[in-house]
Amino acid sequence: xxxxxxxxxxxxxxxxxxxxxxxxxxxxxxxxxxxxxxxxxxxxxxxxxxxxxxxxxxxxxxxxxxxxxxxxxxxxxxxxxxxxxxxxxxxxxxxxxxxxxxxxxxxxxxxxxxxxxxxxxxxxxxxxxxxxxxxxxxxxxxxxxxxxxxxxxxxxxxxxxxxxxxxxxxxxxxxxxxxxxxxxxxxxxxxxxxxxxxxxxxxxxxxxxxxxx
Amino acid sequence: xxxxxxxxxxxxxxxxxxxxxxxxxxxxxxxxxxxxxxxxxxxxxxxxxxxxxxxxxxxxxxxxxxxxxxxxxxxxxxxxxxxxxxxxxxxxxxxxxxxxxxxxxxxxxxxxxxxxxxxxxxxxxxxxxxxxxxxxxxxxxxxxxxxxxxxxxxxxxxxxxxxxxxxxxxxxxxxxxxxxxxxxxxxxxxxxxxxxxxxxxxxxxxxxxxxxx
DNA sequence: GTCTATAAAGGGATAGAC
DNA sequence: GTCTATCCCTTTATAGAC
Numbered sequence: 001x002x003x004x005x006x007x008x009x010x011x012x013x014x015x016x017x018x019x020x021x022x023x024x025x026x027x028x029x030x031x032x033x034x035x036x037x038x039x040x041x042x043x044x045x046x047x048x049x050x051x052x053x054x055x056x057x058x059x060x061x062x063x064x065x066x067x068x069x070x071x072x073x074x075x076x077x078x079x080x081x082x083x084x085x086x087x088x089x090x091x092x093x094x095x096x097x098x099x100x101x102x103x104x105x106x107x108x109x110x111x112x113x114x115x116x117x118x119x120x121x122x123x124x125x126x127x128x129x130x131x132x133x134x135x136x137x138x139x140x141x142x143x144x145x146x147x148x149x150x151x152x153x154x155x156x157x158x159x160x161x162x163x164x165x166x167x168x169x170x171x172x173x174x175x176x177x178x179x180x181x182x183x184x185x186x187x188x189x190x191x192x193x194x195x196x197x198x199x200x201x202x203x204x205x206x207x208x209x210x211x212x213x
Numbered sequence: 214x215x216x217x218x219x220x221x222x223x224x225x226x227x228x229x230x231x232x233x234x235x236x237x238x239x240x241x242x243x244x245x246x247x248x249x250x251x252x253x254x255x256x257x258x259x260x261x262x263x264x265x266x267x268x269x270x271x272x273x274x275x276x277x278x279x280x281x282x283x284x285x286x287x288x289x290x291x292x293x294x295x296x297x298x299x300x301x302x303x304x305x306x307x308x309x310x311x312x313x314x315x316x317x318x319x320x321x322x323x324x325x326x327x328x329x330x331x332x333x334x335x336x337x338x339x340x341x342x343x344x345x346x347x348x349x350x351x352x353x354x355x356x357x358x359x360x361x362x363x364x365x366x367x368x369x370x371x372x373x374x375x376x377x378x379x380x381x382x383x384x385x386x387x388x389x390x391x392x393x394x395x396x397x398x399x400x401x402x403x404x405x406x407x408x409x410x411x412x413x414x415x416x417x418x419x420x421x422x423x424x425x426x
Numbered sequence: 427g428t429c430t431a432t433a434a435a436g437g438g439a440t441a442g443a444c
Numbered sequence: 445g446t447c448t449a450t451c452c453c454t455t456t457a458t459a460g461a462c
Contacts, residue, residue: 010445032332035245035249038436038438040437049446050447051447052446054438054440059438059439060438114331118324119245121389125393128389128390128394132393132394155411162380162408163411165387166383167379167380170376174327174378176330176338177345180334180341180346181374181375194369195375197369198369198376199376201366202415202420203415203419205421206414206419252455252456263429264459271457273456
């Protein structure tokens with residue numbers, strides 16, 4: 001395509017086009033699911049002929065995998081502040097806010113992930129039983145440390161993660177339902193503030209989290 | 214089909230076959246989503262030739278609608294105990310347990326529902342903005358009454374519903390993820406007890422629910 | 427009501443010119 | 445690297461015998 005501005009090395013052009021396809025594919029997979037997303041729709045979203053998608057990603061499954069991998073990196077890094085010497089109240093608060101921000105800024109990414117898990121995680125099975133399980137195990141030990149120090153009530157850390165994931169991601173995955181019940185066209189500041197406040201309250205008071213001494 | 218036992222009136226036979234198809238269709242739609250579920254797979258699940266499905270439900274969409282309607286009835290009736298003169302602690306406790314039991318006994322139903330909402334609720338849009346919104350509005354007034362009576366802390370009732378729905382349904386919708394993290398083959402008594410206990414704790418302590426005087 | 431065979435449309439993937 | 449035309453398989457839906 002002429003008039004693109006600076007002349008790019010082939011490799012860089014390839015990566016740019018790949019990224020453009022991946023960004024365009026996310027909402028398509030999010031709204032239609034894997035089976036419902038057609039190569040024609042994916043191509044239209046990226047403003048390319050179908051054949052070009054097959055040139056960059058040999059199969060539909062390969063393209064889908066690439067979209068998922070793109071999302072996973074962001075998803076797994078959200079627990080950063082849950083560390084042994086941290087303050088539990090601040091750590092949970094930060095984690096909940098980070099997850100809510102992700103739901104707000106990248107709802108399509110959350111939906112793609114939700115679709116994958118709903119189908120039984122055919123592509124992510126090994127990640128769930130590998131990297132994710134390890135990450136949760138590590139963070140659970142941190143929480144158990146806080147419990148042992150009397151900084152919070154005794155709770156099952158892993159089920160606490162399930163609860164936090166569910167409560168925060170529902171604002172992305174089930175946004176249609178939330179909008180319908182609240183009778184608003186889109187979820188804005190007001191809705192996300194109210195949701196975040198409630199989730200923080202449930203977690204902090206529910207677990208009896210006390211500020212670190 | 215001969216040897217079916219008692220001779221049934223035509224109408225009754227029709228309803229029996231319809232019910233058999235609906236029951237068989239639920240897990241297929243749950244595991245594959247709407248687009249991924251093929252009439253061939255749905256027919257095989259009901260042990261019928263494809264053509265018979267079209268005889269009972271003219272189109273795939275009509276069959277899907279029937280499956281959804283079947284589920285909705287059960288789903289909407291779960292808030293029964295949230296009534297003005299009830300005890301908040303018992304009411305929330307009962308609601309959470311009912312929802313967890315649904316997740317345990319009818320995980321496929323929950324997944325079909327989740328898939329529908331994820332796609333933007335093309336079939337259920339009017340239900341969400343109609344019956345569901347009304348139900349939640351009514352139950353929210355009950356909760357606001359409890360707050361006014363000082364039976365619990367002030368919280369946004371509708372966001373509380375979103376949180377409870379999310380936390381309980383995740384044990385059905387995202388079971389693969391939960392099983393992977395917990396490293397178990399299936400979710401049994403142990404897992405559902407731990408999950409229920411945590412959710413009850415988060416809601417009851419999180420909202421400062423006090424037993425009615 | 428049940429079933430086999432088939433029509434009609436849509437979907438993933440490729441060939442081959444540019 | 446890009447694009448048009450096309451192959452071939454799958455899918456929904458129907459026709460018509462039993």
